[in-house]
Amino acid sequence: MEDNKVLVLDNLSVRYRKANSRATADIVKRIFKKSSRSDEFWALRNVSFSLEKGDMLGVIGKNGAGKSTMMKAISGTLSPASGTIEKEGRICALLELGAGFDREMTVKENVYLRGAFMGYSKEFIDSKYDEIIDFADMREFQNNPFRTLSSGMKSRIAFAIASMVEPDIIILDEIFAVGDGDFRQKSQQRMQEIIASGDTTALMVSHSLQTVRAQCNKVLWLDKGRMVMFGDPKTVCDAYSEYLNTGVLPETQSLKATEKNPKNLLKKSRGKLFAEVAVYFMLLLAAVLGCFVWAQYDLLKSYVLARNLSSEQITEIAGNYHSQIDQLLGADTSRWDYSIFEEGAQRIINEEASYTDIAKEVLLQAGDMSRDQYKKALAAAEIEAIKHCYTARLDALVQEMRAEFEAQPEGKYRSLMVYSYLNCDRFYALEEDCENDLQEVIEDIRSMQRKGGLPEELADQVWNAYKSEKIYLLSYYCIMLR
Amino acid sequence: MNSDKTNHGFLLAELIRRDFIKKYKRTTFGILWSALSPLLLLLTMDLVFGTFFGRNMPHYTIYLFCGLLLFNYFSSATRSAMRVLYDNAPIYSKVPVPKYYFLISHSSAQFIDFLVSLLVFFIFVAIDGISFHWRFLYLLYPIACLFFINYGIGMFLSTLYIFFRDVNYLWPVITRVIMYASAIFYDVSILPGIMRRLLNCNPLYMCIDYFRQLIIHSTVPSPSFHLVLACMAAFCMLVGGFTYRICRDKIALYV
Numbered sequence: 001m002e003d004n005k006v007l008v009l010d011n012l013s014v015r016y017r018k019a020n021s022r023a024t025a026d027i028v029k030r031i032f033k034k035s036s037r038s039d040e041f042w043a044l045r046n047v048s049f050s051l052e053k054g055d056m057l058g059v060i061g062k063n064g065a066g067k068s069t070m071m072k073a074i075s076g077t078l079s080p081a082s083g084t085i086e087k088e089g090r091i092c093a094l095l096e097l098g099a100g101f102d103r104e105m106t107v108k109e110n111v112y113l114r115g116a117f118m119g120y121s122k123e124f125i126d127s128k129y130d131e132i133i134d135f136a137d138m139r140e141f142q143n144n145p146f147r148t149l150s151s152g153m154k155s156r157i158a159f160a161i162a163s164m165v166e167p168d169i170i171i172l173d174e175i176f177a178v179g180d181g182d183f184r185q186k187s188q189q190r191m192q193e194i195i196a197s198g199d200t201t202a203l204m205v206s207h208s209l210q211t212v213r214a215q216c217n218k219v220l221w222l223d224k225g226r227m228v229m230f231g232d233p234k235t236v237c238d239a240y241s242e243y244l245n246t247g248v249l250p251e252t253q254s255l256k257a258t259e260k261n262p263k264n265l266l267k268k269s270r271g272k273l274f275a276e277v278a279v280y281f282m283l284l285l286a287a288v289l290g291c292f293v294w295a296q297y298d299l300l301k302s303y304v305l306a307r308n309l310s311s312e313q314i315t316e317i318a319g320n321y322h323s324q325i326d327q328l329l330g331a332d333t334s335r336w337d338y339s340i341f342e343e344g345a346q347r348i349i350n351e352e353a354s355y356t357d358i359a360k361e362v363l364l365q366a367g368d369m370s371r372d373q374y375k376k377a378l379a380a381a382e383i384e385a386i387k388h389c390y391t392a393r394l395d396a397l398v399q400e401m402r403a404e405f406e407a408q409p410e411g412k413y414r415s416l417m418v419y420s421y422l423n424c425d426r427f428y429a430l431e432e433d434c435e436n437d438l439q440e441v442i443e444d445i446r447s448m449q450r451k452g453g454l455p456e457e458l459a460d461q462v463w464n465a466y467k468s469e470k471i472y473l474l475s476y477y478c479i480m481l482r
Numbered sequence: 483m484n485s486d487k488t489n490h491g492f493l494l495a496e497l498i499r500r501d502f503i504k505k506y507k508r509t510t511f512g513i514l515w516s517a518l519s520p521l522l523l524l525l526t527m528d529l530v531f532g533t534f535f536g537r538n539m540p541h542y543t544i545y546l547f548c549g550l551l552l553f554n555y556f557s558s559a560t561r562s563a564m565r566v567l568y569d570n571a572p573i574y575s576k577v578p579v580p581k582y583y584f585l586i587s588h589s590s591a592q593f594i595d596f597l598v599s600l601l602v603f604f605i606f607v608a609i610d611g612i613s614f615h616w617r618f619l620y621l622l623y624p625i626a627c628l629f630f631i632n633y634g635i636g637m638f639l640s641t642l643y644i645f646f647r648d649v650n651y652l653w654p655v656i657t658r659v660i661m662y663a664s665a666i667f668y669d670v671s672i673l674p675g676i677m678r679r680l681l682n683c684n685p686l687y688m689c690i691d692y693f694r695q696l697i698i699h700s701t702v703p704s705p706s707f708h709l710v711l712a713c714m715a716a717f718c719m720l721v722g723g724f725t726y727r728i729c730r731d732k733i734a735l736y737v
Contacts, residue, residue, distance in 0.1 A: 015735075016735055072575070072734075075578050076578030077574060077575050077576065077577070077578050077734060078575075078734050078735070079730075079731040079734065091578070093576070093577070093578070095576050100572045100573040100575075100576040100577055102500060102504070104504055104507050104508075105500060105503070105504070109500070109503075112496055113496050113497070113500060114577070116492050116493035116495075116496040116497070117493060117573070117577045117579050118577065119490070119493070120492075121492055122492050276727065277724075277727065277728060280720065280723065280724045280727060281724070283716075283720050284717070284720045284721065284724055287713055287716050287717035287720055288717065290710075290713040290717075291683070291710070291713050291714060291717055
């Protein structure tokens with residue numbers, strides 16, 4: 001910033017949306033029409049000027065010229081659509097006195113709150129509090145809720161707070177229109193004091209040319225958001241009163257320079273915004289991804305675990321846990337979803353899936369498990385599968401197999417299967433009794449294999465199961481062979 | 483401009499004070515409501531559901547209270563946060579002040595409110611015969627996460643409310659869905675596996691579950707549980723921050 005310049009406006013433009021345009025409608029329009037220019041309304045276009053320390057600027061113009069909008073933009077409550085505002089020091093904006101206080105809270109609480117909004121410390125407000133209350137002449141009302149005050153009182157307290165320190169830039173938006181005569185005089189006097197100190201730059205909106213001529217050393221004339229003239233009070237005020245009489249705008253340099261849609265000036269700040277948004281977006285994506293991975297984490301883990309196991313390994317694991325089955329059945333398996341066992345068993349019976357597939361599904365259901373738990377789950381799953389076969393088809397099977405056993409000796413191994421269904425959790429007892437039957441079953445299988453009726457791999461598995469006396473394994477091979 | 487920044491702590495303190503005072507302004511019981519409202523709700527729900535679910539569950543009252551406590555905090559914080567930016571528009575459109583200050587102060591005031599309820603909760607825990615343990619300090623973690631979740635969602639809703647007032651009607655419905663998806667009064671084991679998996683995608687349920695695991699079963703959840711909770715809190719904060727950042731400059735034009 002240049003020397004002595006306190007406030008520099010460069011091509012400031014502010015854009016409003018027209019009233020009644022709803023956000024939903026806006027978005028729809030923007031999708032289909034690319035832009036919705038008709039809804040835009042430029043309250044300020046390409047306003048540029050600068051003020052030095054101690055300047056007093058008067059802003060004149062008809063209603064709706066953009067005076068208040070400019071003041072809001074300078075104070076920072078509105079962000080410009082394009083252009084820049086450079087300012088130095090503490091800004092004190094008196095826009096619509098009395099607005100922005102909390103109705104329910106007391107005057108005292110509101111003073112502290114407003115002070116805090118203006119960036120003062122608690123100690124500072126403590127020290128200034130009496131001064132403020134006395135200036136506003138409201139000591140007896142200080143504990144009343146704010147809503148009980150009259151509008152004149154509200155502006156008095158607002159002015160008292162705002163003017164308690166000497167700001168670097170003070171913005172006055174037609175504030176002397178309220179309050180009784182006595183207070184108006186008092187506040188104007190206070191204003192004069194602040195301005196007279198020479199350190200404060202003031203911006204003042206006024207419809208009284210007389211006041212402007214008397215107090216300001218620079219004047220800005222706005223018309224429909226455009227800057228008509230900026231200069232010393234005499235020239236501008238004279239031109240303005242002529243305009244008021246004739247209704248013809250003078251053709252000035254700054255009017256010509258005003259663009260219809262001052263859009264191309266935002267590139268720099270827009271790039272910055274996009275970068276910021278992109279960073280946000282990436283973080284957002286990362287978070288979503290993280291959540292997703294976690295939500296499926298159990299599933300992925302057990303899937304990988306199950307997929308890496310060959311059927312031999314599963315068989316081996318199951319075999320190792322032969323002796324643990326009883327114990328496992330006594331264990332707490334309530335957290336597992338039993339329907340999967342039932343369905344799985346059904347599918348094995350219907351030859352829609354192999355035992356290994358079902359075991360995998362059971363594992364997927366069981367979720368987060370250690371390797372040890374996984375083995376146990378596998379063994380228990382096996383037992384459950386067999387058990388559920390038994391409950392589902394028991395009666396029919398028993399009848400069918402019994403009859404078959406009576407009729408044909410070669411159906412013997414099938415009847416064994418029925419026995420194994422029936423007695424799978426009491427299989428040890430059966431083991432000795434069926435030793436001979438089992439041998440016959442194996443012979444049957446081997447002969448089928450020799451005839452080419454059975455996959456070699458399966459026959460080998462059955463044979464191995466038999467040799468290592470894993471009878472419950474045999475029983476499910478029987479299911480598969482049926 | 484530097485002098486402006488130095489006193490923002492005081493501004494925040496004043497705002498929090500205001501939000502907290504305003505919440506119970508002109509009520510007879512004042513801050514006691516923070517303790518009373520969850521208690522009354524607990525009493526009703528315990529009477530109604532205690533007979534169904536309480537029979538085969540130890541410490542059912544505490545189980546219920548965990549859910550109610552956190553859900554109440556969540557629903558009241560998000561629901562009132564929705565109006566924050568709208569209600570404070572007269573202030574920030576006149577005084578230049580970062581708008582998110584109102585959101586922070588609102589969240590903090592709600593948080594203080596929650597802490598009062600938490601105190602009551604611990605009294606109940608003591609009455610129910612659960613002994614206190616240093617591990618209870620772990621509870622700070624889900625509480626912090628829930629704070630950020632509420633803050634993020636509040637920021638999101640508040641911004642959205644400026645542009646779409648429909649949120650006002652939509653959010654209570656969503657809150658109701660979240661309530662049923664948080665297993666407040668029923669036992670999760672009555673749900674099928676897939677539903678339980680879905681439940682774990684609900685950050686509020688995770689916080690409730692954390693409380694239950696720690697207080698009733700005195701077990702600390704796994705590190706991955708912590709990580710996910712943090713991820714979800716970060717996610718809510720990001721969604722909120724993202725929405726707020728995009729719309730920040732437009733808010734003043736719509737209010």
